[in-house]
Amino acid sequence: MxxxxxxxxxxxxxxxxxxxxxxxxxxVVDRNRCIKCGKCADLCPDSCMExxxxxxxxxxxxxxxxxxxxxxxxxxxxTKEVEEK
Amino acid sequence: xxxxxxGEKEMTMQxxxxxxxxxxxxxxxxxxxxxxxxxxxRETGPNTIVVSPTGCLETFTSPIRGSSWxxxxxxSLFENAPxxxxxxxxxLNAKGNPDGTKVVxxxxxxxTYDIGMGSLSGMFERKDDILYICxxxxxxxxxxxxxxxATPLGVGTTTTPVTGNSFGKTVxxxxxxxIALAHGVPYVATASIANLADLKKKVRKGMxxxxxxxxxxxxxxxxxxxxxxxxxxxxARKAVExxxxxxxxxxxxxxxxxxxxxxxxxxxxLKPQKRYQHxxxxxxxxxxxxAIRKKAEDNIKKFDLV
Numbered sequence: 001m002x003x004x005x006x007x008x009x010x011x012x013x014x015x016x017x018x019x020x021x022x023x024x025x026x027x028v029v030d031r032n033r034c035i036k037c038g039k040c041a042d043l044c045p046d047s048c049m050e051x052x053x054x055x056x057x058x059x060x061x062x063x064x065x066x067x068x069x070x071x072x073x074x075x076x077x078x079t080k081e082v083e084e085k
Numbered sequence: 086x087x088x089x090x091x092g093e094k095e096m097t098m099q100x101x102x103x104x105x106x107x108x109x110x111x112x113x114x115x116x117x118x119x120x121x122x123x124x125x126x127r128e129t130g131p132n133t134i135v136v137s138p139t140g141c142l143e144t145f146t147s148p149i150r151g152s153s154w155x156x157x158x159x160x161s162l163f164e165n166a167p168x169x170x171x172x173x174x175x176x177l178n179a180k181g182n183p184d185g186t187k188v189v190x191x192x193x194x195x196x197t198y199d200i201g202m203g204s205l206s207g208m209f210e211r212k213d214d215i216l217y218i219c220x221x222x223x224x225x226x227x228x229x230x231x232x233x234x235a236t237p238l239g240v241g242t243t244t245t246p247v248t249g250n251s252f253g254k255t256v257x258x259x260x261x262x263x264i265a266l267a268h269g270v271p272y273v274a275t276a277s278i279a280n281l282a283d284l285k286k287k288v289r290k291g292m293x294x295x296x297x298x299x300x301x302x303x304x305x306x307x308x309x310x311x312x313x314x315x316x317x318x319x320x321a322r323k324a325v326e327x328x329x330x331x332x333x334x335x336x337x338x339x340x341x342x343x344x345x346x347x348x349x350x351x352x353x354x355l356k357p358q359k360r361y362q363h364x365x366x367x368x369x370x371x372x373x374x375x376a377i378r379k380k381a382e383d384n385i386k387k388f389d390l391v
Contacts, residue, residue, distance in 0.1 A: 014109035014146070014153035022114060042281050043318055045119035047108045062108040066115030067315035 019046060023065030025080045031055035033077035040069035040078065105131060110153035111145040115314025117304030117321060118142055118220045120278045122191060125218060128288040131156055133187050134173050138166035138196030141227040141306075142220065163200045166190050167208035170215045187216065187292050194221040194235035198259050209268035209297050216291040216298045219261065222306040230309045234259045237329075238380070239373040240360045242309070247363045252370045257380070265299040266338055272298035274334040279322035283344070287334065303330045311359025323354040328381035331388045343388040351381050 034055035041049040041056065048063040049056050055077075056069075070078040105126035112119040118141055126133070134157045137143045143160045146153045161169050167190060174188045197205060197219040208215060224242050225231040232242040237258045241247035245254040265273045272294040276284040284302070291298035305320040307313065312320060324330040325346060332344035355361040355377070364370045364377075385391055 009147065009150060009152035012107035012153065012155045014111075014148075014151045015107045017109040017111075017151055019109055019111075042124070043120055043278075045112060045114075045116045045123070045317075046110070047104045047106070047123060059108070064114035066317070068115055068120075068317055071315040072318050 018061055019064050020061050023060075023063060023083050025065040025067055026060065026083045027058055027063065027065070027067055027069050027078050028081050029056045029058060030077045030079070033075050035075050035077075037074060039072055039074060043068050043072050105129075105155040106146070107153040107155055109151070111148060111151070112141070113145075113306075113308055113314070115307045115317045116141075116145075117278055117306060117317045118193070118222065119145075120317070121218075121220050121284075121302050121304050122146075124278070124281050124284055125189070125191065125288055126156060128285040129156075129187065129189055129292060132184055133157075133189055134159070134177075136160070136166050136170040136173060136188065136190045138190075138192040138201050139163035140193030140196050141222070142191060142193060144227050163196055165204050166192050166196060166201055167204040167215070167217065170217075171208055171211060171213050174213055174215060188214075189292075190215060190217045192217070192219055193226075194219060194223060195225045195233050197221075198235040198261060199233050206268065209265065209270050209299075212296045214295055214297070216288070216294075216300070218288070218291075218300045218302065220302050220304040221261075222304050222309060223258070224306075224309050226306045226309040235261075238376060239364055239370070241363060242360070250369070252363060252367075252373050253360070261301055262299075262333070262335075266335060269338065270299050271296045271337050272335070274299075275301045275303075275330065275332050277302065277321050277325050277330065277332060278304060279318050279325060280332065280344070283332065290334075309360070311362075312357045316357060320354065320357065323349065327351045327354045328385040328390055329354060329377070331384045331390055333388050340388065343390055346385075346390050348381070348385060348391065351378050 031054050036051050038051050046062045048059040106123045137160050170188050170190045221235050223235050224233055230242050232245040235258050236254045239253050241253035247253050272291050274287045276287050303324050305317045326349045328348055334342040364374045
């Protein structure tokens with residue numbers, strides 16, 4: 001691993017770390033029920049939720065599977081599935 | 086896991102996420118603190134320097150070649166974050182601070198209630214224009230759940246164990262809001278991750294306020310409190326609804342707002358958490374449960390929450 005002078009870290013370098021590997025459950029969005037309120041995007045600790053034109057989309061590269069989005073979704077558009085690898 | 090320089094390719098692939106607190110950080114799944122920090126930085130914007138004492142936040146955001154900060158960030162020791170912030174502010178002021186850069190401290194309860202208490206008191210006394218935000222998860226979580234002076238009555242931790250006749254922590258948590266008010270801090274507030282609009286409004290007020298500002302947030306921790314990760318926000322909400330964590334706001338020492346609640350029984354907040362389970366299993370601890378109930382009632386009366 002090469003370090004920068006002084007061990008300086010670049011801003012936002014954590015983005016290359018794939019925290020999605022920690023997941024045991026995966027959130028699944030039902031695009032037909034999603035009302036695009038953005039609550040899941042606001043409450044996701046890992047900023048995985050993005051509100052696209054046809055509904056919320058999960059960024060599975062970072063999603064740790066905490067399922068706060070599923071619990072807090074006001075229209076229950078998010079369900080969970082066991083992650084199989 | 087450390088990806089070497091070849092990992093750069095992955096990094097460029099995943100950069101669509103536009104948050105000042107980048108994903109990929111090492112927080113546990115369902116971390117309340119990570120939600121808080123993301124929301125705080127959305128409001129402060131990029132023209133901010135963040136100072137953190139040692140704690141969960143510092144640990145999970147700053148492994149070598151894995152910093153999740155997109156704003157300038159500094160950490161020195163456990164006890165001196167407010168003093169560092171004063172130094173950063175003095176440096177900015179010496180240079181004229183042409184961009185109006187703000188200094189914000191985000192620290193945990195260990196660095197705020199216990200170890201950094203002295204330097205925090207100094208920062209309040211000097212009336213430095215710094216916003217101090219404490220995310221309170223009510224114990225030293227990243228070293229293995231040792232009790233802090235923010236740990237509430239009756240909570241089992243590794244240093245306030247539940248065995249035989251001992252029911253966990255024997256005393257109430259410190260009233261940090263009152264301590265800040267006693268210093269004459271012009272803006273003091275509490276906020277919750279269950280009400281992000283209110284949190285952002287308070288962060289904005291704290292930033293705009295000349296002189297020190299202090300915001301206390303309760304950020305549930307599924308590892309230390311013992312609940313399912315998905316319940317983080319739910320428990321933060323329950324803490325408010327029971328009256329155990331009142332959402333209040335003080336300007337120049339006067340209570341200017343308090344979030345009205347429809348009180349729910351404290352059991353709804355306590356029962357999902359493993360750290361309170363012994364209070365329900367053992368009848369000799371009912372007076373502890375009663376004391377927690379009374380605490381909620383006192384808060385409701387004190388701040389007129391109903």
